[in-house]
Amino acid sequence: MIAITGATGAVGGLVARALAEDLRTDLRLVVRDLSRAPDYDTDVRACTYGDEEASIAALRGVDTLFMVSAAEAEDRREQHRTFIRAAAAAGVGHVVYTSFAGAAADATFVLARDHHDAEAAIRETGMAHTFLRDNFYSDLLPHFADEAGVIRGPAGAGRFAAVARADVADAAVAVLRSPAEHAGATYTLTGPEALTMTEAAARAGAAIGRPLRFEDETVEEAYASRRAAYDAEQWQLDAWVSTYTAIAEGSLAEVTDDVPRLTGHPARSIEDALTR
Numbered sequence: 001m002i003a004i005t006g007a008t009g010a011v012g013g014l015v016a017r018a019l020a021e022d023l024r025t026d027l028r029l030v031v032r033d034l035s036r037a038p039d040y041d042t043d044v045r046a047c048t049y050g051d052e053e054a055s056i057a058a059l060r061g062v063d064t065l066f067m068v069s070a071a072e073a074e075d076r077r078e079q080h081r082t083f084i085r086a087a088a089a090a091g092v093g094h095v096v097y098t099s100f101a102g103a104a105a106d107a108t109f110v111l112a113r114d115h116h117d118a119e120a121a122i123r124e125t126g127m128a129h130t131f132l133r134d135n136f137y138s139d140l141l142p143h144f145a146d147e148a149g150v151i152r153g154p155a156g157a158g159r160f161a162a163v164a165r166a167d168v169a170d171a172a173v174a175v176l177r178s179p180a181e182h183a184g185a186t187y188t189l190t191g192p193e194a195l196t197m198t199e200a201a202a203r204a205g206a207a208i209g210r211p212l213r214f215e216d217e218t219v220e221e222a223y224a225s226r227r228a229a230y231d232a233e234q235w236q237l238d239a240w241v242s243t244y245t246a247i248a249e250g251s252l253a254e255v256t257d258d259v260p261r262l263t264g265h266p267a268r269s270i271e272d273a274l275t276r
């Protein structure tokens, strides 16, 4: 039995669709809201990561769990730890977790520290695990732009190797089809090239037919512009700004061949990610 979380979202939705078509797979969708679960005639259970009892009930009988990282929240680490504890208590054997490239306790991108914590929590349980450490999602790039099509942040001329969510899903499906072969593995999922924000904005804009451009900011300007525009808490501001400082320092520039090795096809370019 394979359980898929996040099936009401992008990555989990693609994984659920692919595995639902695969008759060899016993599939369970674990969602927050039953009414929004995709209808593939599979078993569907409801829980949120922060509800340990409901999560244990939803995960009983599951051998392999695809765990999509939770939505950004100040208590995300605790939500993840609760769900991971529940998975172990329910008898899950193997967790496949969507982590982040360079996940580490001292990562510049502060959300990568949450992913490090989730990886550590999974390791501590003794469950078999596979970590899919994703770079930034290339198909989300246009969402970083304001109404005038400007992406602003302190990324400088740093490069990043954004990955298509469809490739993350394809890689996850490959792992979930033969989990034992991937037990203990950590994959870093990237696109086929590392681009500067200037290059990425221009190419994403050309692909979607809406001019986009990048304007560099200082760290101080980045905090000030976001404080002025949003009623956001400090942890959220830190997450947003460190997206760019992590790119500036080069910690997201590594290009790997893990997507082609796992999926058997080349990693999607920004254009492919945005138009196909």
Ligand SMILES: NC(=O)c1ccc[n+]([C@@H]2O[C@H](COP(=O)([O-])OP(=O)(O)OC[C@H]3O[C@@H](n4cnc5c(N)ncnc54)[C@H](OP(=O)(O)O)[C@@H]3O)[C@@H](O)[C@H]2O)c1
Pocket (backbone or CB within 6 Å): 005, 006, 007, 008, 009, 010, 011, 012, 031, 032, 033, 047, 048, 049, 050, 068, 069, 070, 071, 072, 079, 098, 134, 135, 136, 137, 140, 165
């Ligand atoms: N690498 C990157 O650039 C990047 C960018 C954005 C996000 N991410 C991370 O990658 C994950 C997957 O991306 P995506 O594009 O598929 O996101 P998405 O479309 O927002 O889907 C997230 C899925 O996770 C579920 N979920 C969120 N928080 C949950 C919780 N606390 N308990 C149970 N289920 C929860 C959502 O359920 P509902 O439908 O009920 O909300 C949804 O099904 C995100 O959740 C986020 O952690 C990475």
